[in-house]
Amino acid sequence: MSSRRSRSRQSGGSRITDDQINELVSKLQQLLPEIRDRRSDKVSAAKVLQETCSYIRSLHREVDDLSERLSELLPTTDTAQAAIIRSLLMQ
Amino acid sequence: MATKGVTLNTNARKIRFARRFISILLKMRKTRSPCSSSSIEDVRKRSQRIKIAAYSSMAHAVGPRRAWSRAVLFKLRSRARHQSMMKRRSFGLQKKRVVVVKNNNDIIPSGQLSQADRLRQLVPGGKAMDMCSLLEETADYISCLATQVKVMQTIADHFSK
Numbered sequence: 001m002s003s004r005r006s007r008s009r010q011s012g013g014s015r016i017t018d019d020q021i022n023e024l025v026s027k028l029q030q031l032l033p034e035i036r037d038r039r040s041d042k043v044s045a046a047k048v049l050q051e052t053c054s055y056i057r058s059l060h061r062e063v064d065d066l067s068e069r070l071s072e073l074l075p076t077t078d079t080a081q082a083a084i085i086r087s088l089l090m091q
Numbered sequence: 092m093a094t095k096g097v098t099l100n101t102n103a104r105k106i107r108f109a110r111r112f113i114s115i116l117l118k119m120r121k122t123r124s125p126c127s128s129s130s131i132e133d134v135r136k137r138s139q140r141i142k143i144a145a146y147s148s149m150a151h152a153v154g155p156r157r158a159w160s161r162a163v164l165f166k167l168r169s170r171a172r173h174q175s176m177m178k179r180r181s182f183g184l185q186k187k188r189v190v191v192v193k194n195n196n197d198i199i200p201s202g203q204l205s206q207a208d209r210l211r212q213l214v215p216g217g218k219a220m221d222m223c224s225l226l227e228e229t230a231d232y233i234s235c236l237a238t239q240v241k242v243m244q245t246i247a248d249h250f251s252k
Binding site for chain 2: 016020021024025027028031032046049050052053055056057059060062063064066067068069070071072073074083084085087088
């Protein structure tokens with residue numbers, strides 16, 4: 001989907017319009033659990049970017065915590081890869 | 092319109108990530124010597140390695156199609172090169188702790204930065220991006236990170252059973 005957009009952007013010259021930015025910002029907003037459900041005209045672009053930054057930071061923290069947790073669990077572990085993949089597919 | 096395609100795509104990416112990450116985890120388990128007790132230092136080192144494995148597995152799962160994953164893969168490669176160089180030069184010296192995904196935000200005081208610049212520091216390779224690609228890459232990066240967290244959580248739950 002995004003490759004289609006970048007292609008059309010190239011063919012239409014390198015000018016970036018406000019509409020394009022707005023569309024991308026509202027697409028970004030859809031991914032943020034905090035402000036996903038708010039109407040996009042009620043949320044400023046700066047707010048979306050701010051929420052994006054704090055969401056990325058919180059995801060990084062979660063990766064840190066989970067790495068630690070996995071590191072503690074690893075020594076006692078005896079699991080088949082297939083079983084985990086299967087439970088992932090069930091989600 | 093492409094909702095089904097997108098879900099399939101995300102799912103494929105999730106499975107690719109999970110396979111790679113789990114096989115690294117299982118290898119780490121095998122190489123661990125059975126008699127060594129797991130000291131705090133061991134756990135810390137291992138969690139650092141697991142973290143790097145998670146970020147690199149996701150970047151590999153996405154492949155070189157994305158600018159952010161290219162940036163992560165490049166950083167990992169130069170890190171590996173740097174480390175092997177250091178090892179050759181000063182064998183036995185304490186290895187420096189290198190964090191793959193840099194968090195520059197605590198180096199620069201955040202007060203005088205625009206939101207976009209702050210985002211540039213969080214998204215790998217973001218510094219070289221124009222506004223449009225920054226937003227596109229951020230959207231992709233976020234959904235990958237969320238997937239990564241979800242899979243890691245599932246694995247941790249599975250392991251603790």
